[in-house]
Structure formats: C-alpha cells, structure tokens
Amino acid sequence: MRSTSAVPELPASTEVLIVGAGPAGLTLAASLRQLGVDFVLIDRNTSVQPGSKAAAVQPRTLEYLERIGVSDTLVATGVRSPGFSLHDRERTLLRATFAELDTPFPYVSLVSQQTTEEHLLRRLLELGGTVHRDHRFIGFSTDFPGVSVTVAGPDGALQAISARYLVGCDGVRSAVRTAAGIGFPGQAHEQLFTIADVRLSAAGQELVAHDTTFFLSGAGMLLFSPLAGEQYRVVSPAPPGQTEPTPSDVQRLLTERGPQATVTEVIRASTYRVQERVAEQFRNGPVLLVGDAAHTHSPAGAQGMNTGIQDAGNLAWKLHAVLTGAAGDELLDSYHAERHPVAAEMVAFTALFAKMASVRDPVAARLRNGVLAAAASAPGATDWIATKLSELDVSYANGPACGLRVGDRVPPTVVPGRDLRWTLAVPETEDLPQQRRNLGVRHVPDLDEALLVRPDGYLFACGKPTELLDHLPTS
Ligand SMILES: Cc1cc2nc3c(=O)[nH]c(=O)nc-3n(C[C@H](O)[C@H](O)[C@H](O)COP(=O)(O)OP(=O)(O)OC[C@H]3O[C@@H](n4cnc5c(N)ncnc54)[C@H](O)[C@@H]3O)c2cc1C
Structure with missing residues (x-):
C-alpha cells in the first residue's frame, strides 16, 4: 500500500517526529492522531514492505489495537490460533490453550506483518494522518528543550525539522539510537534459521487444530504454524551458509523434523540470525526508542x-499528557521504567525457550521432552505459558499480587476500553461523576472501590471517584 500521493511537504516543526513506519511507528502515529497530538511520521521506504516476518498478533496486542480501531478488521483477516503445542512427532508433550484467558481475544491472530502494517496504515489514513515516505533520518542536534532533526527527502535534499520529541521506531539498526548515543548491549548468534511460508498438499491431524506447534525431535527443532490464506509458516535451524532455502530444503526440514505434510508451493523463504539486545535507555532527554530500536530477540514465541x-501504546498517552500540560515531562521517564524491564524479561524468556528447543543431543532431547510432558500436568503450568505468550502477564506493579494493584492490567472483560480515553470505573453503589472529554465514566458491577484506568489499559489509581479525578493527568 503506497501513501506517497498528496503527502504534504515536511513542516518546519512538529511536537513529535517519529522515524520509522513499521508496526511500532504506525501504532504510535495512529494513537497520537487519535489523541489529537501533532506529529510527523517519516520512513525511508516508499511503501509497506512485502513479506511475512511477524505472523502472530497476541491477545494483549489485540486489546490495545482495539482501542485504536484496528483489531476487528485485523482479526477478520487472520486465522485464529487457539493454542500453543510442543510435540515430539509422536505425541503432544504440552498444550497451552488461549481459550480460557480472561480477554475479549482468547486466541492468537495469525496474519502476516505486511497485512498488520497495512491495517495500521489504513487506520492512520482514516484518522487523517499520513506517512512521509522516501524521507530518511540523517541525524539530530539538541535544540533545547527539543531537537533539530536533519531529514533527506526523496531527491536527497536535506531539510531541518524541529521537534519537541524525537521517537526512533526505526528498527534494529536504529540510526536514531546511534545518533542519541544509546548503547545496545547483547549478543548476536551464529546459528542461521530458515523461515518459509508454504502451501501444503495435506495437513496432518495436528494441523486441523490450528495450534502453533514446536516440533522437538532428535533431528532438531521446527516451528510450524498456520497462516491466513491456507499458508503455513515453517521455521527451523538452517545449515551454515544457506541463504535462499529451496522448496526441497523446506520439504526436507518437514520430513525430518515436522508434521508429515507435502510442500506444494514455497511462497517466500529466507534465512535470519537471532540477536538478543536491549537498549540501555529507552529515553535520553527528548529522544525515545520504541520497538526493535529498543529491543530485539529470537522470534521464537x-x-x-x-x-x-505495546511500547507504542505505553508512550502515546504519556506524550499526550505531557504535551497538553496535564503532566510534567518526568512522566516520560516512566516509559523507560515500565517498558525496559518488560523487554529485558522478554529477551531472557525467548532466549531460554530457544536454547531449550535447540537441544540436539538425543539423550538430552529425550530428557527435555520427558520434563516438558511432566510439566504439562503440573497445576497451572499450561495456563502460565498461555498467559506469558499472550503478554497478558505484563504488569508495571511492584508490590505482591493480591487482587488488582496499581500498574496491573485491567482486563477489558472487567472494564471495557474501546478508545484512548481514561476510564473511571465506579461501583454500582456510587453516583457517576460527569463525563469529560478525555474520560469515560461507567458503572462496573462487583467493584469495592473506583478504578482509574489508563488509556493503555493499566490501573492508574483506585479509591473514591472524586479523589481519583483530582489525580487525572489529562485535560
Ligand atoms: C524472520 C522473522 C520472524 C519474525 N516473527 C515474529 C513473530 O512471529 N511475532 C512477532 O511479534 N515478531 C516477529 N518478528 C519480529 C518483528 O518482525 C519485529 O519485531 C518488528 O518488525 C519490529 O517492528 P518495528 O516497527 O519496531 O521495526 P521495523 O519493522 O524494523 O520498522 C522500522 C521502520 O523504520 C524505517 N527506517 C529505518 N531506518 C530509517 C531511517 N534512517 N529513516 C527513516 N526510516 C527508517 C524502515 O524503513 C522501517 O519501515 C520476526 C522477525 C523476523 C526477522
């Protein structure tokens, strides 16, 4: 989908300059547009990039995307995956189902990253926003309290644009991160992976269930997942030096390691290497990092x-609150404080999972599979996995878990949220305060006290409704 036609010239200044119109940048832009924040979004590419990459949209992501009007159409396009399985090619070792999760989206939506980006872009355009394509971030200098950014336009001519905040959504090789001098410590692995989207002649029993399945056999790990359009995703370690896997390479992987199915067409296939890195800071003064610019890890999981x-969802309402004067600039420090630990834990979790899945020694592999099968029957184990993978476990609370704590996710099944307004949920025994422009007010059954819910769906405060309104960081 191109969006270069009728795009206005870059203005001389903006409140927020977003670099990169991948999923993170598009989500941030659509959210800011919905909130009425002035921004400019640039991308060096001339269109959404073709390809699949991220094929799974998790329940927590769907909850946020519902607030910006994207989930319904996205879910309608994708395939619903009801669960996640580990299999040893003879039996299911472990199955975690999403069906019991406390969310309006008790499934993973399997849809290509290109489609997700197209839906985000469509929503951004609907909201009256735009992407300045063919514009490349070159560098910036401090222009207190903001920045002066140099951008190269389609003809290569350089232009300066001043911005109060600069947000790098420019991917793993982020030029914004480099220009801001923010370190990106971690490691790059030598192991090469094949990733292929294919069509099959016939699917085995396991495929009918539409689970995303890791096959863990002595021959090696293989991830197998249905996609929209009767396609399937295959991911498996590749031999060193392989660059473009052929159809027979993909078939061999399935035959050796996966379900007994015949590949009839390879739609796309490539290889990639995993890096595990988290930026030292997600904020450095007026510069913020979002998405792969801030963290990267194994696609396993x-x-x-x-x-x-979700980084973008965390940042959008904070930028709005600060730029409207409802909160001080220090609110943006909480973006790093909340999202850095989430990313660090995600990197550790996916690294552990990838290490466990890639055990090749036959004795160790048998032992691993036995442990996994035993773990599956431990009380709460598969529920824990489903909650973890769906990202519904993300919480910014510090204290021990006992009911909802400030910083916990408030399930939309308890307090629905279909836009980016704050929500005041009031016990049915109390009177409702007046609605405000950026605040939805509603009665919710079975509440002991009122809950003030952030635009990204986390608990901001609880107590008496009138007291909560005094703390509302929005106009
Ligand atoms: C093989 C593979 C499989 C994956 N599978 C999954 C999965 O199943 N689920 C999942 O959640 N994730 C998956 N991922 C990860 C996912 O693809 C990334 O996390 C995601 O693309 C990051 O989005 P982003 O918007 O942060 O960055 P990107 O998608 O990298 O977008 C960055 C944008 O910035 C633009 N840009 C870069 N530099 C500049 C510049 N100097 N000036 C202007 N614009 C610039 C680029 O053109 C691009 O549009 C996978 C990744 C790979 C490689």
Whole structure:
C-alpha cells in the first residue's frame, strides 16, 4: 500500500517526529492522531514492505489495537490460533490453550506483518494522518528543550525539522539510537534459521487444530504454524551458509523434523540470525526508542512486533499528557521504567525457550521432552505459558499480587476500553461523576472501590471517584 500521493511537504516543526513506519511507528502515529497530538511520521521506504516476518498478533496486542480501531478488521483477516503445542512427532508433550484467558481475544491472530502494517496504515489514513515516505533520518542536534532533526527527502535534499520529541521506531539498526548515543548491549548468534511460508498438499491431524506447534525431535527443532490464506509458516535451524532455502530444503526440514505434510508451493523463504539486545535507555532527554530500536530477540514465541506495539501504546498517552500540560515531562521517564524491564524479561524468556528447543543431543532431547510432558500436568503450568505468550502477564506493579494493584492490567472483560480515553470505573453503589472529554465514566458491577484506568489499559489509581479525578493527568 503506497501513501506517497498528496503527502504534504515536511513542516518546519512538529511536537513529535517519529522515524520509522513499521508496526511500532504506525501504532504510535495512529494513537497520537487519535489523541489529537501533532506529529510527523517519516520512513525511508516508499511503501509497506512485502513479506511475512511477524505472523502472530497476541491477545494483549489485540486489546490495545482495539482501542485504536484496528483489531476487528485485523482479526477478520487472520486465522485464529487457539493454542500453543510442543510435540515430539509422536505425541503432544504440552498444550497451552488461549481459550480460557480472561480477554475479549482468547486466541492468537495469525496474519502476516505486511497485512498488520497495512491495517495500521489504513487506520492512520482514516484518522487523517499520513506517512512521509522516501524521507530518511540523517541525524539530530539538541535544540533545547527539543531537537533539530536533519531529514533527506526523496531527491536527497536535506531539510531541518524541529521537534519537541524525537521517537526512533526505526528498527534494529536504529540510526536514531546511534545518533542519541544509546548503547545496545547483547549478543548476536551464529546459528542461521530458515523461515518459509508454504502451501501444503495435506495437513496432518495436528494441523486441523490450528495450534502453533514446536516440533522437538532428535533431528532438531521446527516451528510450524498456520497462516491466513491456507499458508503455513515453517521455521527451523538452517545449515551454515544457506541463504535462499529451496522448496526441497523446506520439504526436507518437514520430513525430518515436522508434521508429515507435502510442500506444494514455497511462497517466500529466507534465512535470519537471532540477536538478543536491549537498549540501555529507552529515553535520553527528548529522544525515545520504541520497538526493535529498543529491543530485539529470537522470534521464537512471536513477541517482537507485539512488544513494540505495546511500547507504542505505553508512550502515546504519556506524550499526550505531557504535551497538553496535564503532566510534567518526568512522566516520560516512566516509559523507560515500565517498558525496559518488560523487554529485558522478554529477551531472557525467548532466549531460554530457544536454547531449550535447540537441544540436539538425543539423550538430552529425550530428557527435555520427558520434563516438558511432566510439566504439562503440573497445576497451572499450561495456563502460565498461555498467559506469558499472550503478554497478558505484563504488569508495571511492584508490590505482591493480591487482587488488582496499581500498574496491573485491567482486563477489558472487567472494564471495557474501546478508545484512548481514561476510564473511571465506579461501583454500582456510587453516583457517576460527569463525563469529560478525555474520560469515560461507567458503572462496573462487583467493584469495592473506583478504578482509574489508563488509556493503555493499566490501573492508574483506585479509591473514591472524586479523589481519583483530582489525580487525572489529562485535560
Ligand atoms: C524472520 C522473522 C520472524 C519474525 N516473527 C515474529 C513473530 O512471529 N511475532 C512477532 O511479534 N515478531 C516477529 N518478528 C519480529 C518483528 O518482525 C519485529 O519485531 C518488528 O518488525 C519490529 O517492528 P518495528 O516497527 O519496531 O521495526 P521495523 O519493522 O524494523 O520498522 C522500522 C521502520 O523504520 C524505517 N527506517 C529505518 N531506518 C530509517 C531511517 N534512517 N529513516 C527513516 N526510516 C527508517 C524502515 O524503513 C522501517 O519501515 C520476526 C522477525 C523476523 C526477522
């Protein structure tokens, strides 16, 4: 989908300059547009990039995307995956179902990253926003309290644009991160992975269930997942030096390691290497990092794009609150404080999972599979996995869990949220305060006290309704 036609010239200044119109940048832009924040979004590419990459949109991501009007159409396009399985090619070792999760989206939506980006872009355009394509971030200098950014336009001519905040959504090789001098410590692995989207002649029993399945056999790990359009995703370690896997390479992987199915067409296939890195700071003064610019890890577990979209949801309302004067600039420090630990934990979790899945020694592999099968029957184990993968476990609370704590996610099944307004949920025994422009007010059954819910769906405060309104960081 191109969006270069009728795009206005870059203005001389903006409140927020967003670099990168991938899933993170598009989510941030659509959110800011919905909130009425002035921004400019640039991308060096001339269109949404073709390809699949992130194929799984997790329940927590769908909850946020519902607030910006994207989930319904996205879910309608994708395939619903009801669960996640580990299999040893003879039996299911472990199955975690999403069906019991406390969310309006008790499934993973399997849809290509290109489609997700197209839906985000469509929503941004509907809201009256735009992407300045063919514009490349070159560098910036401090222009207190903001920045002066140099951008190269389609003809290569340089232009300066001043911005109060600069947000790098420019991916793993982020030029914004480099220009801001923010370190990106971590490691790059030598192991090469094949990723292929294919069509099959016939699917085995396991495929009918539409689970995303890790096959863990002595021959090696293989991830197998249905996609929209009767396609399937295959991911498996590749031999060193392989660059473009052929159809017979993909078939061999399935035959050796996966379900007994015949590949009839390879739609796209490539290889990639995993890096595990988290930026030292997600904020450095007027510069903020979102998405892969801030963190990258193994695609095992399908979390990268999802984490980036939720970064954007965390940042959008904070930028709005600060730029409207409802909160001080220090609110933006909480973006790093909340999202850095989430990313660090995600990197550790996916690294552990990838290490466990790639055990090749036959004795160790048998032992691993036995442990996994035993773990599956431990009380709460598969529920824990489903909650973790769906990212519904993300919380910014510090204290021990006992009911809802400030910083916990408030399930939309308890307090629905279909836009980016704050929500005041009031016990049915109390009177409702008046609605305000940026605040939805509603009665909610079975509440002991009122809950003030942030635009990204986390608990901001609880107590008496009138007291909560005094703390509302919005106009
Ligand atoms: C093979 C593979 C499979 C994956 N599978 C999954 C999965 O199943 N689930 C999941 O959640 N994640 C998955 N991921 C990760 C996911 O693709 C990324 O996390 C996601 O693309 C990050 O989004 P982003 O918007 O942060 O960055 P990107 O998608 O990288 O977008 C960055 C944008 O910035 C633009 N840009 C870069 N530099 C500049 C510049 N100097 N000036 C202007 N524009 C610039 C680029 O053109 C691009 O449009 C996978 C990744 C790979 C490689």
